[in-house]
């Protein structure tokens with residue numbers, strides 16, 4: 351999955367790299383960097399303001415912008431490109447039982463502590479019709495009606511989490527569908543007792559993740575940002 355920041359970063363990296371290949375002269379590199387910085391505005395404000403601060407009129411900064419800022423920008427964006435390319439997103443929802451039992455913070459903290467990144471969140475009471483759409487795969491099952499009644503009976507905390515392997519590992523954090531069979535240490539294993547009140551939903555694969563995110567969220571509700579912790583959560587040795 352490619353975030354917007356990834357698209358803009360990778361476009362900028364390509365512009366910077368091709369400019370530095372075609373002309374190693376710093377003066378020209380600076381011109382390209384200036385153009386690239388324009389495209390940062392409104393997308394990566396921190397980087398844009400860093401660039402603008404460094405790109406004032408003094409002789410020192412003229413040298414500084416060409417010699418340091420351009421390679422630094424390329425390095426930062428390459429890093430971002432490397433991470434963003436591997437990241438995926440999943441839909442996670444705390445069902446009405448989890449919300450009513452005061453387990454929101456507990457559940458969010460398990461995903462956060464793992465190193466996954468929250469990119470969307472909202473509290474909603476879904477309609478029965480909406481619940482049926484969400485669980486459409488189960489419409490032949492005897493518990494379908496009761497399940498949809500339950501999901502639409504109160505507030506649901508809908509979220510999108512991002513990270514490498516988050517779809518599969520999110521399911522591991524959640525545990526088996528039936529809490530009687532969920533391992534201790536999992537959310538359902540530690541916090542739930544019966545299948546009808548298993549407190550949390552998580553997408554079960556890449557296709558469902560995409561469909562469920564689209565069902566529950568508008569594209570503009572998904573927030574692309576670089577988390578401070580990312581450089582410590584990801585890395586190769």
Ligand code: IDP
Pocket residue numbers: 488493497526527545546547548550551552554
């Ligand atoms: P999952 O939530 O682990 O992905 P699914 O098989 O997709 O499990 O079932 C969706 C939800 O339907 C479960 O989380 C649970 O709330 C409910 N459910 C599944 N099986 C039963 C059942 O046998 N009786 C009652 N409810 C069930």
Ligand code: MG
Pocket residue numbers: 552554
């Ligand atoms: Mg399921």
